[in-house]
Amino acid sequence: MVFSTLVPLQAVAFVLVALGAPLVVLTRDPLRQALVNGVYGITLVLLFVVLQAPDPALSMLVVSGIAYPLVILAAVARVRGERRRPEETKDE
Amino acid sequence: MSRRLRLALLAPALLGLGGLFAWAIAGLPKFGDYRGPYGYVLNQMVVPLRHSTNVVMGTTFDVRGLDTMGEEFILYAAVVGVTLLLRDESGAGRVERRTRRARSDTVRLIGVLMIGVGLLVGLWLVAFGYITPGGGFPGGVVLAGAILVLYLVGSHRDYAPFRSEHALDPFEGLGAGGYVITGLAALALGLQFLTNLFGYGKAGTLLSAGSIGILNAASAIAVTVAMLLLFAEFLETYVAPLEPEDVGS
Numbered sequence: 001m002v003f004s005t006l007v008p009l010q011a012v013a014f015v016l017v018a019l020g021a022p023l024v025v026l027t028r029d030p031l032r033q034a035l036v037n038g039v040y041g042i043t044l045v046l047l048f049v050v051l052q053a054p055d056p057a058l059s060m061l062v063v064s065g066i067a068y069p070l071v072i073l074a075a076v077a078r079v080r081g082e083r084r085r086p087e088e089t090k091d092e
Numbered sequence: 093m094s095r096r097l098r099l100a101l102l103a104p105a106l107l108g109l110g111g112l113f114a115w116a117i118a119g120l121p122k123f124g125d126y127r128g129p130y131g132y133v134l135n136q137m138v139v140p141l142r143h144s145t146n147v148v149m150g151t152t153f154d155v156r157g158l159d160t161m162g163e164e165f166i167l168y169a170a171v172v173g174v175t176l177l178l179r180d181e182s183g184a185g186r187v188e189r190r191t192r193r194a195r196s197d198t199v200r201l202i203g204v205l206m207i208g209v210g211l212l213v214g215l216w217l218v219a220f221g222y223i224t225p226g227g228g229f230p231g232g233v234v235l236a237g238a239i240l241v242l243y244l245v246g247s248h249r250d251y252a253p254f255r256s257e258h259a260l261d262p263f264e265g266l267g268a269g270g271y272v273i274t275g276l277a278a279l280a281l282g283l284q285f286l287t288n289l290f291g292y293g294k295a296g297t298l299l300s301a302g303s304i305g306i307l308n309a310a311s312a313i314a315v316t317v318a319m320l321l322l323f324a325e326f327l328e329t330y331v332a333p334l335e336p337e338d339v340g341s
Contacts, residue, residue: 003123004122004123005122005123005124005125006123006124010123054225055146055148055149055225055226055227055230057225058217058225058226058230059229059230061230062229062230062233062234062237063233065237066233066234066236066237066240067233067237067319067322070240070323070326071322071326
């Protein structure tokens with residue numbers, strides 16, 4: 001069978017990834033999704049480390065930790081800002 | 093089509109797909125079984141031939157140097173695409189957007205420390221890319237991320253040099269062009285494009301791996317600036333004006 005050579009640590013990392021992916025999809029709020037996606041990215045980093053692939057792990061870390069959340073957060077800020085703008089004077 | 097009919101259609105389809113999927117999984121080689129000779133060849137070859145103790149970098153910047161050049165230009169094309177899409181030509185008379193610095197001294201202090209540590213980690217990842225894991229891509233993104241922290245704890249104005257296209261474009265050109273020029277230099281010497289020049293040095297030191305170090309630095313510059321250009325476009329387009337400029341700072 002395919003999984004007979006899977007080390008328990010690798011199995012744990014795979015299970016974490018398998019649990020993380022649906023969590024990202026099932027999170028509906030974009031802001032929260034950006035955070036959940038970051039956590040999911042960390043599980044992928046963990047998987048790459050366990051599989052002894054440090055270079056992809058580093059790339060995954062920076063993409064899921066820096067580049068991708070920024071794009072999401074910027075878009076969320078834009079949408080919320082536009083929604084807030086008509087009543088903005090009230091806040092200040 | 094009613095819900096029941098759709099479910100009735102779905103069930104056999106799922107069953108069939110599931111069966112085929114299980115069959116395919118059962119026929120896979122064991123986990124970790126590696127049949128391609130390429131990885132073994134590279135593992136044997138890169139360190140003795142190129143003195144790059146990070147075989148991944150020896151592969152991406154030497155053995156498959158042309159592919160990496162293509163990848164670098166994919167990022168370049170992505171940035172150009174984003175810029176063209178988001179560019180707002182109508183806002184010619186638009187006022188400069190203004191934000192306030194983070195108010196808490198603690199947040200600002202932690203932010204400044206993060207910038208310092210981030211820049212250091214980024215430079216280390218880049219510099220030692222061909223010796224230990226790292227390299228131009230992750231290092232470049234870390235560098236750009238560290239600079240972005242300045243936006244988070246500082247104001248829009250503090251961040252001005254890092255969102256100015258006039259300041260960034262020459263560096264993007266240097267990074268992307270430097271890679272190509274290193275390749276062309278070999279061509280000019282009568283060798284093949286991207287042939288490793290400059291001697292391989294002593295493995296495990298910064299003076300090793302020949303052209304790989306230069307290509308690594310070039311791609312680090314290109315990636316850092318490409319990320320900064322992306323950030324600049326997103327900030328310009330998406331981030332709504334927040335507060336009057338730098339009050340009390």
